[in-house]
Amino acid sequence: MVDYELRAPLMPKDVPSAPAEIRKLGPGDGAVLERVVEGVFDLPVSPRLTAEFLGDPRHHLIVAVEAGWVVGMITAIDYVHPDKAPQLWINEVGVAPSHQRRGIGRQLLAAMLDHGRALGCTEAWLGTEHDNAAARRLYERAGADGEPFILYSWNFKR
Numbered sequence: 001m002v003d004y005e006l007r008a009p010l011m012p013k014d015v016p017s018a019p020a021e022i023r024k025l026g027p028g029d030g031a032v033l034e035r036v037v038e039g040v041f042d043l044p045v046s047p048r049l050t051a052e053f054l055g056d057p058r059h060h061l062i063v064a065v066e067a068g069w070v071v072g073m074i075t076a077i078d079y080v081h082p083d084k085a086p087q088l089w090i091n092e093v094g095v096a097p098s099h100q101r102r103g104i105g106r107q108l109l110a111a112m113l114d115h116g117r118a119l120g121c122t123e124a125w126l127g128t129e130h131d132n133a134a135a136r137r138l139y140e141r142a143g144a145d146g147e148p149f150i151l152y153s154w155n156f157k158r
Contacts (some may be wrong), residue, residue, distance in 0.1 A: 020064035020071055020104050022111050027054050036070040037096040062111050064104045071099040074108040078119050088116035090126035105138050127151060
């Protein structure tokens with residue numbers, strides 16, 4: 001059962017541009033994701049999945065809000081291992097195409113790295129595609145070192 005609209009809305013053209021507010025969302029903030037500019041997330045936001053995500057204390061979502069619309073986001077998960085200190089895995093960074101190249105991705109990344117430090121994480125990591133030049137530039141400018149690795153994945157829907 002699909003519990004969300006098929007397409008995310010575009011930000012209305014008559015909404016004036018203003019500096020984005022960077023905001024960490026918590027369990028009661030699901031309504032913030034009711035107004036998301038197209039292209040921020042890969043798929044339309046599901047209220048059910050939003051509530052589940054925001055209700056889990058190890059899941060983290062920071063958004064960029066401009067004129068009441070979410071124009072960017074970053075998600076991460078903090079985790080522990082029996083033999084390692086807490087780490088932060090940054091899952092995804094997304095900025096609406098209409099708002100790219102304005103420093104929003106850099107602000108979101110900095111906010112999530114600060115949040116990871118505040119949680120006591122000793123390391124943060126993420127992965128991106130070799131040909132994603134914009135993401136690689138963002139991460140390298142933020143002080144990350146690129147490390148070659150091979151990613152394997154399993155598609156359980158097949």
